[in-house]
Amino acid sequence: MTQTMTTPVEPEDALTQPFPAVGRRPGVKRRNKNDRIPLWLSVIAVVVAVYFVIPTLFVIPMSFSEARTFVFPPVGFTLDLYRDFFTPSPNASTSWIGSLGNSVLVALLTTIVATTLGTAAALGLDRLTGRLGGFARTLLMLPLVAPSIVIAVDVYMMFLQWRLVGTLQGYVLAHSVIALPFVLVSVTAALSSFDRGLLRAAAALGASPTRAFITVTMPLISRGILTGAIFAFVTSFDEVVVALFIRSPQFQTLPVLMYNSVTAEIDPTLSAASSLIVVVVTMVFLLPQIFGFVRRHRKAKK
Amino acid sequence: MTNGKPARTSQANWLFLVPALALLAVILLIPLFVSFWLSISSPTFTLDNYISLFTDGITMTVLLRTAYTALIVTVVAFVIGYPYAYVMTRVGPGMRGLLLTIVLIPFWTSSLARNFGWLIILQDGGVLQQIAAFFGIDDFVLYGTTPGVIVAMSQVMLPFMVLPLFSALGGIDRRLLLAAQGLGSSPVKAFWKIYWPLSRAGVVSGLILVYTLSLGFYVTPALVGSRQQSQISQLLGQRMTELLDFAGGGALGTLILVITLLLVAWANRFGGSYTALGAVAGRASPTPAIIEGARER
Amino acid sequence: MTSIDTRADVHDVTRRQAGTRITLTDVTKDFGLDAPAVDSISLTIEPGEFMTFLGPSGSGKTTTLNLIAGFEELTAGRITLDSGDVSRLPPHKRNLGMLFQNYALFPHLTVAQNVAYPLRERRVPKDEIRRRVADVLELVQLTGRDGNLPRQLSGGQQQRVALARAIVFSPRALLLDEPLGALDRNLRGALQLEIRRIHREVGATFVFVTHDQEEAMNLSDRIALFNQGRLEQVGVPEALYDRPETLFAARFLGDSNVFPLGTGVAAGVAGWEGERWSIVPDTISPRVLRDSEAAMVVRPEAVCVGRSRDDVPVGMNATSARVRDIEYQGSYRTLVLDLGAAGLPGRARIDAQASEFALGDSIVAWWRPERQRIVAV
Numbered sequence: 022m023t024q025t026m027t028t029p030v031e032p033e034d035a036l037t038q039p040f041p042a043v044g045r046r047p048g049v050k051r052r053n054k055n056d057r058i059p060l061w062l063s064v065i066a067v068v069v070a071v072y073f074v075i076p077t078l079f080v081i082p083m084s085f086s087e088a089r090t091f092v093f094p095p096v097g098f099t100l101d102l103y104r105d106f107f108t109p110s111p112n113a114s115t116s117w118i119g120s121l122g123n124s125v126l127v128a129l130l131t132t133i134v135a136t137t138l139g140t141a142a143a144l145g146l147d148r149l150t151g152r153l154g155g156f157a158r159t160l161l162m163l164p165l166v167a168p169s170i171v172i173a174v175d176v177y178m179m180f181l182q183w184r185l186v187g188t189l190q191g192y193v194l195a196h197s198v199i200a201l202p203f204v205l206v207s208v209t210a211a212l213s214s215f216d217r218g219l220l221r222a223a224a225a226l227g228a229s230p231t232r233a234f235i236t237v238t239m240p241l242i243s244r245g246i247l248t249g250a251i252f253a254f255v256t257s258f259d260e261v262v263v264a265l266f267i268r269s270p271q272f273q274t275l276p277v278l279m280y281n282s283v284t285a286e287i288d289p290t291l292s293a294a295s296s297l298i299v300v301v302v303t304m305v306f307l308l309p310q311i312f313g314f315v316r317r318h319r320k321a322k323k
Numbered sequence: 324m325t326n327g328k329p330a331r332t333s334q335a336n337w338l339f340l341v342p343a344l345a346l347l348a349v350i351l352l353i354p355l356f357v358s359f360w361l362s363i364s365s366p367t368f369t370l371d372n373y374i375s376l377f378t379d380g381i382t383m384t385v386l387l388r389t390a391y392t393a394l395i396v397t398v399v400a401f402v403i404g405y406p407y408a409y410v411m412t413r414v415g416p417g418m419r420g421l422l423l424t425i426v427l428i429p430f431w432t433s434s435l436a437r438n439f440g441w442l443i444i445l446q447d448g449g450v451l452q453q454i455a456a457f458f459g460i461d462d463f464v465l466y467g468t469t470p471g472v473i474v475a476m477s478q479v480m481l482p483f484m485v486l487p488l489f490s491a492l493g494g495i496d497r498r499l500l501l502a503a504q505g506l507g508s509s510p511v512k513a514f515w516k517i518y519w520p521l522s523r524a525g526v527v528s529g530l531i532l533v534y535t536l537s538l539g540f541y542v543t544p545a546l547v548g549s550r551q552q553s554q555i556s557q558l559l560g561q562r563m564t565e566l567l568d569f570a571g572g573g574a575l576g577t578l579i580l581v582i583t584l585l586l587v588a589w590a591n592r593f594g595g596s597y598t599a600l601g602a603v604a605g606r607a608s609p610t611p612a613i614i615e616g617a618r619e620r
Numbered sequence: 621m622t623s624i625d626t627r628a629d630v631h632d633v634t635r636r637q638a639g640t641r642i643t644l645t646d647v648t649k650d651f652g653l654d655a656p657a658v659d660s661i662s663l664t665i666e667p668g669e670f671m672t673f674l675g676p677s678g679s680g681k682t683t684t685l686n687l688i689a690g691f692e693e694l695t696a697g698r699i700t701l702d703s704g705d706v707s708r709l710p711p712h713k714r715n716l717g718m719l720f721q722n723y724a725l726f727p728h729l730t731v732a733q734n735v736a737y738p739l740r741e742r743r744v745p746k747d748e749i750r751r752r753v754a755d756v757l758e759l760v761q762l763t764g765r766d767g768n769l770p771r772q773l774s775g776g777q778q779q780r781v782a783l784a785r786a787i788v789f790s791p792r793a794l795l796l797d798e799p800l801g802a803l804d805r806n807l808r809g810a811l812q813l814e815i816r817r818i819h820r821e822v823g824a825t826f827v828f829v830t831h832d833q834e835e836a837m838n839l840s841d842r843i844a845l846f847n848q849g850r851l852e853q854v855g856v857p858e859a860l861y862d863r864p865e866t867l868f869a870a871r872f873l874g875d876s877n878v879f880p881l882g883t884g885v886a887a888g889v890a891g892w893e894g895e896r897w898s899i900v901p902d903t904i905s906p907r908v909l910r911d912s913e914a915a916m917v918v919r920p921e922a923v924c925v926g927r928s929r930d931d932v933p934v935g936m937n938a939t940s941a942r943v944r945d946i947e948y949q950g951s952y953r954t955l956v957l958d959l960g961a962a963g964l965p966g967r968a969r970i971d972a973q974a975s976e977f978a979l980g981d982s983i984v985a986w987w988r989p990e991r992q993r994i995v996a997v
Contacts, residue, residue, distance in 0.1 A: 058413050063484055066410040069403055070425050072478060077429060079450070083443060093443050138343040145339030157340055161347060166587055167355075168539020174563035175354035178572075198350040200351025203344060214389055222724035223692060224711040226738035228784065232346040233712075236737075240728045259433050259839075262541045266564060268613045279435045283442060295436035302432040306424065 034137045077299050082293035090287055102293035115270070117278060124165040124258050124275040127189065131196040131257035136250040139204025140196070146205075147212045158205075169262040172199070177266040187269020195267060203256055204249035211245025255302075259287055355580070362573035372574035382575065389555040392473055393537035399477040400484040400533050402454070405526075406547060408488035412495075423489075430482040438546045441475035465611065467549035475547045476537060484533050491525015531590035535583050555579060639668035639825030640701045640792035642688060647697035649683050657683045658994060659849035660697065667792075668828045670819050672836040675846030676872070681829050684846070688827065689795050690714050695962050701793070717786035717794040717824070721801045723778045725770040729783050732755070732766035738789040754786045759818065776807045783818065793825040802834070812839055817896045839860065845869055861956040865905040867997045876917040877959065879939075885914040885994055892916075893960045897937040897991045907996040915997050922991035923968035925955060925977070926984050938986035941966065943977055957985060 058145065077095065084102055086095030110116035146158050176195050177186065185191030215238065223233035234308035268277045275294065282288035362372045376382045411422045429437055445466045446449045455463035466469035495518060501511035544554040553561075559579065560573035642665040642730060649658040658680040665671045673681035684694045687787045688699055690711030698708050706714055725734050732753055739749045757763050760780040770778055779799055784796055796815070816839055819826050830836055835841050837857040845852040845860060845868075853860055853869045866871035867878065879892050887901035897916070908914045925941070932938045942963070945956035952972050959966040968985055970977075977983065 046756070058410060060404060062410055065406045066422070069481075070422065072403070072524060073425050073429055073481060076437045076444065076478065077432065079440045079443045080436055090446065091443055091446060097454070135347075138346060140340040142343035145336040148336045149333070149340075157344065160341060160352075163347070164351060166535075167351075167580055168536075168556070168582065168583055170539050170541045171355075171560055171580050171583075172351065173541075174559055174576055175358045176350065178569055179354040179357060194346070194350050198346055201347070203341075216722075216724070218720055218722055218724045219726060221711075222718070222720060222726075223720035223737075225689060225716065227712050227715070227741040228737075229710075229712050230459060231740060237726060255431055259431070260437075261435055268558070277436050277842065278431065279433070279583040280542075280546070283439065291439060293431060295439050298433045299436050303428055305429055306431070 079296075080292055080295045080299065083289075084296040085290065086289065089289055091289065091292075102290050103297075105290045106293045106297070115273070115278075117275070117294060118264070120275045120278040121294075122275050123189075123192075123272060127192045128194060128254045128257040128275060130193045131200055132250050132253045134193060134197040135200040135204050135253040136246060138244050139201045139210050139249060139253070142201070143205050143208035143212060161205055162202050163281075164199045169199075173263040173266040176263060179268050186267050187272045189272065191267055192264070192272070192274065195263050196260055197238060197253075198202075199260060199263065200253035200256045203252035204246075206248035208242060208245045211242040211248075215241055324393045355577075358365050358569070358573035360573075363569045363575055365570035365573075372570050373578070375571065376574055376578060382555075385553060385558050388469065389538055390554070392469055392476070392554060393534050395473050396537045397475045397530055397534045398521075399473070401530060402525075403477070404481055404484035404488055404529075405463045408485050408492050411485075411489050412492045412497075417438050421542070426482050426485050434479065434542055435546075437479055438475065438543050439476070439544070441547055445471050445475065466547065467552070469548070469552045472544050472548040472552075476540065476543045479540075479543055480537060483536055484529050484571055487524075487525055487529035487532060492522050493619060494525075495500045518570070528590055531586055535586045535590075538586075539579060638792070639823060641665065641667045642699075642793060642825060642827065643700045644684070644688070645698045647684065647687060647702075648695045649680075649687055649692055651696040656695065656849055658687065661843060661849075661851055663851060663854065665825055665827060668823050668825055670816075670828065670839060670841040672828045672830060672840040672843045673846060674833060674836040674843050674872070675852075676828060676831060679846035681831075681844075681846040685795050685797055685827060685829050689716060689718055696711075706717060709974055715789075715791055717789070717791035719779075719782055719786050719794065719796040719799040721798045721853065722775045723770070723775075723782045723802075724887065725778055725782055725785075726895050727770055729769075730766060731762065731768050731770070731773070734770070734781060734917040735788050736786045737785065742789060743865070752788055753784075756784045759787075759821065760814070761782045768950065775803050775927070776811060779803070779811060780814065783815070786875060787818070787822055787824070791993075793827065796828045798831070801831075808835075815839065837873065862993075864917065864993060864995055865907045867871075867917070868994050870917040870995050871994065875920050877920065877923060877960075877964075877968075879916040879918075879964065880997070881914045881916055881994070883911055883913055886910075893939070895937070895939050895964065897992075898935070899994060900989045900992075901989065903992055904994040905996055908994055909996075913997040914980075914994050916992050916994055918987050918992045919971045920954060920967040922987045923966075923985050924987065925970060926969050927976075929984055932984055932986045935989070936986040937989055937992065938984055941968075941983050943979055943981045943983060946977065946979065948972070953982075957983075959985065 081094065083091065083102070085098050087097035087099045090096065106117045108116065109118050128192070140198070142161060146154055146161075149157070180191050180195075181184045185194070219237050219241075220230075220233050223237050226228070228236060233305050259276065260274075261280060264274045264277050265280060268274070275298075279294055280292055282291040324552075354435070363370065365372070370577075373567065392541040407422070407426075410417055414422065446452075447466055449466070451465060452463050455461075463615045465474060498519070499517050500510075503517045504510060508516065539556055540554070541560065543555055548554065548557070552562075555575075555578075559572060559575050562568045562575060566572075644661055644663045644665075647658055650656040661684060673684060675681045679720075683692060687694060690706070690709060690713075694707050696708075703712070717974050725950065726737065729737065735753045735756060736749050739752060742942055744752070751783045753766070755761070757766060760783055762777060762780055762784065765777070765781075770781065773781065778862060782799070799815075800811055812835065815826075815828075820950040828836075828839060837860075840857055842854065842856055843860050844854045846914070847868050852872075853865050855863075856908070860869060861873050864873065870876045881890050881892060885899065885904070887899050887904065888927075890897050890899050915916065926932060929938065939960050943955055943960045944958050947954040947956065950972070953974065955968045955970060955977060957966040957968060966985070
C-alpha cells in the first residue's frame with residue numbers, strides 16, 4: 022500500500038499502536054456487541070454510496086433517448102446517439118469521434134512527455150535532500166495546487182502570443198505540466214520504498230552505477246512509473262478547464278465538445294459520450310480487481 | 324552511511340531535473356509571472372488593477388459569493404463524507420475495497436459526465452423539479468442558481484473530502500474507543516472525547532483541500548450555474564477571454580492564486596505528517612493502492 | 621590494479637584459491653565531525669586469513685570495511701590489494717565480495733538470477749554461469765531453491781544466497797558487514813559454522829565486522845579491536861583474551877575484575893587499599909610505561925574464593941570482598957562481589973555445586989599472580 026494511505030495520525034496515547042493499514046484485517050474481527058457498526062450508520066453509508074453514483078446513473082439511460090434535448094425521463098429507445106458518436110465528419114475536430122481521437126492522441130503524447138520528465142525529476146530529487154531540492158519539488162507540485170482556472174487563463178494568454186492556441190503541441194505541453202506532479206508523486210513513492218543497499222550490493226558485485234540503475238533500480242520502480250503513466254493519461258484525457266481555453270475550431274478535445282454540447286448547442290450525443298467514458302473507465306478500474314479476485318480463488322483451490 | 328559511491332554527482336542530479344523544471348518554467352511560471360507583471364504594469368506601473376478589484380462593484384460581490392459557496396460546499400461535503408469515511412475504516416477489506424471503488428470511479432471518470440448528470444437532475448423540467456412538483460412545490464428552480472451549484476459541487480467534491488478523511492481516520496486505533504467505554508464513557512462521549520480530537524488533523528486537511536478546490540472550481544459553476552450568479556472562476560474566464568482584459572484578469576488571477584497558496588500553506592501547519600499538499604497530491608496516490616492491492620493478493 | 625575475473629582465470633569455486641593480501645597504510649576517514657571516524661589505521665591482512673574487525677558501535681570498524689570496499693573515499697592513506705593500489709578505484713571494479721546485514725538480495729530476481737548477477741556483469745558465458753551457480757548453491761546447501769524469490773526464503777536461507785552470490789565470481793577477498801546480526805541465536809550459531817567451513821573450502825581472505833566478541837573469538841584467525849577510530853590491539857583471539865594490552869581490550873572481551881593502580885607500576889610489588897600484591901614482569905602489557913596510568917585485571921575464572929585469609933595459599937594476591945549477588949549459569953555460578961573496602965564491583969566464578977556462600981557474606985578473593993594482567997588505562 023502506498024504511503025499516503027497509511028500515514029497514521031499520532032495517537033495521543035503513546036502506548037497504543039496506530040490502526041493497521043488499509044486492506045488488512047482492521048484489528049479485532051470478532052464482532053462483539055460494542056464493535057458492530059450501528060444500523061443508522063450503515064444506512065447513511067449506503068445512501069452516500071448511492072449519492073456518489075447518482076449523476077452517472079442518470080447519464081446512462083439518457084444515452085438511449087430519442088429526444089433531441091436533455092429531457093428526463095428519456096423518450097423511447099434508440100442507439101442513434103451512439104451511432105452519431107462514432108460517425109466521422111469532414112471536419113475532424115467538430116465530430117465526436119474526431120475529438121475522441123484528438124483526446125487520445127493528446128493523452129498519449131502527454132503520457133510520454135510527463136512520464137519521462139516526471140520520472141527523471143523524481144530520480145533527480147531523490148538524491149537532492151537540501152533545501153533547494155525541497156524547493157524544486159514544491160515548484161513541480163504547483164500545477165496541483167494552483168486553481169486550474171488561473172492556469173488556464175494565463176496559459177491561454179501566453180499561448181496567444183506564442184501561437185500555440187488550438188495546436189497539438191500546445192495541448193501536449195499544457196497537459197504535460199498538469200500531469201507531471203502525478204507522475205512525480207507515483208515514482209517518488211516507489212523510490213522511497215526502494216532499498217538503497219541494493220545499489221551497494223550491485224556495485225560490490227561488479228555493476229557500474231549505470232548498470233546498477235538499469236538492472237536494479239528501474240525494474241523495481243517500474244510499477245510506480247506505470248502507475249504514474251496511467252495517471253498522466255487519465256488526467257490529460259479528462260482535463261477540461263485548460264482544454265476549454267486553449268482550443269480552436271480546428272482542434273478540440275472530447276471534453277471540449279462535451280462542454281459545448283451543453284453551453285453552445287444542445288447536442289444529445291453528449292449522453293452517449295458520457296456513458297461510454299463512464300463504462301470504459303469503470304471497466305479499466307474493475308479489471309485489476311476482478312483479476313485479483315480470480316487469482317485469489319485459483320490459489321485457494323490449489 | 325552514504326550511498327555506494329561514486330553515485331551521481333550533484334550536477335548530474337540537477338540535470339535530471341532540468342527538463343521538468345524547464346517545462347514548468349515555460350508553460351506555467353512564465354504565464355503566471357507575465358500575468359502578474361501585466362497586472363502591476365499596465366497601462367503604467369500601478370496598483371490600480373488591484374484596487375479596482377475592490378471598487379468595481381462586481382469582483383468583491385462575486386468573491387464573497389464564491390467564498391460563501393465554497394464554505395457551504397465544504398460543510399455539506401464534510402457532513403456527508405465523514406460518516407462514510409468512518410464506515411470505511413470499520414468494515415472488512417472486501418467491503419472497504421468496494422466502498423473505495425465507489426469513491427474513486429466518479430473521481431476518475433469524466434467530471435463532465437458527472438456535471439452533465441447534475442444538469443439533467445437540476446434542469447428546468449428535470450428530475451428534481453418533477454419530484455418537487457409531486458410534493459406540490461412549484462417553481463423549484465435550482466438550475467442556474469447558486470444553491471444549484473452548491474448541490475452539484477458538494478457531490479463532485481465528495482471524493483476529495485472522503486479520501487483524506489479516510490486516510491486520517493484509518494490511523495486511529497479503535498481500541499482507544501473500547502478502552503474509553505471500558506472506563507465508563509458512553510459511546511457518544513467516547514467519540515467526542517477520543518475519536519474526534521484524534522481525527523482533527525486529517526479533518527482540517529480535508530476541509531482546507533475541499534475549500535481551496537471549491538474556490539477555484541470552474542466546471543460545475545459554468546455548467547450548472549449562470550452568469551448572473553457567477554463564481555469567481557467564471558468571472559476570471561470572462562475577463563481574460565471575452566473582455567481580453569489581461570491586466571485586470573491578471574490581477575484577479577494573481578489574487579485567487581495568492582489566496583489559494585496562503586490557504587494551503589496554512590493547512591500545512593496543521594499537517595504534521597499529513598499536509599494539505601499531501602492531500603492534494605494524495606489525489607494521485609490512492610488509486611495505486613487498488614491496483615496494487617488487486618495484484619498482490 | 622586488480623583485474624576482473626575473466627574467463628581465462630576461471631577456478632572452480634569449491635577449489636582452494638589464494639586470497640588477497642589487504643594492506644591499509646595510515647588509512648583515515650574524516651566526516652567533518654569532532655574526531656575522524658577512522659584515524660590513521662595501518663594493518664596488513666594476510667592472504668587467506670579470517671580477520672575480524674571487532675569493536676563497539678561507532679568505533680570505525682564498519683567505516684574501515686567500507687573504505688576497503690570502496691563505498692567511502694579515503695581522506696588520507698592508502699589501501700592496496702596484493703600490490704595494486706585501489707584507493708581511487710570505484711567499488712564495482714575492486715572485485716571484492718561483500719555480505720550485508722540485511723542480505724541485499726534483489727527482490728525482483730530469483731535465487732539463481734541473484735547468484736548469477738555478478739557473472740552476468742562479467743560477461744561469463746551462459747552455460748558457464750549455470751554450472752557455477754549450481755556449484756556454489758551446492759556449497760551453501762541450497763540446491764533446489766534456484767527458482768525461488770528471496771521473499772519466499774527464511775532469513776538464514778537468504779543469507780546463504782547472499783553468501784553464494786558473493787563468492788560465485790571467485791573474489792580473492794570477502795567482506796562481511798555484521799551478516800549475522802539479524803538472525804536469532806541458534807541460527808547465528810549454525811551460520812557461523814557455515815561461514816567457517818566455506819572459508820576453509822574457498823580459501824579467500826575474509827574480513828568480518830562484528831560487535832559480538834564471542835562471535836569474533838570463535839571465527840577468527842586474528843582480531844583487530846577498534847576503539848574510537850583507532851586500532852586498540854591486533855592479534856589472535858587468545859592473545860586478546862589472555863593478554864589484553866589495555867583496559868578497553870580487557871573489558872571488551874570477556875568479563876574482568878579491574879583494580880586501578882595509578883602510575884609507576886613496575887615488576888615486583890604493587891599496593892592497593894593496603895594489600896600488597898606481587899607483580900610478575902611477564903604480565904605487564906608492553907603499553908604500560910613508567911608514567912602511564914595502569915590497572916590490574918583478573919578474569920573471573922581466575923579468581924578463587926575462601927572464607928578467610930587462612931584459606932589463601934602462599935604467594936597468591938588477595939583482597940577482601942562481600943557477596944552482593946549469586947548468579948546461576950547452569951554449568952557454573954558467578955559470585956557478584958564488592959571488592960575491598962571501596963566496594964569495587966567484581967565477579968568470581970565458582971563451582972555450580974558450591975553452596976557455602978550466601979548473600980552478604982564477607983569472604984576473601986585470591987588469584988595466582990601469573991593469571992593477572994597489568995594493562996594501560
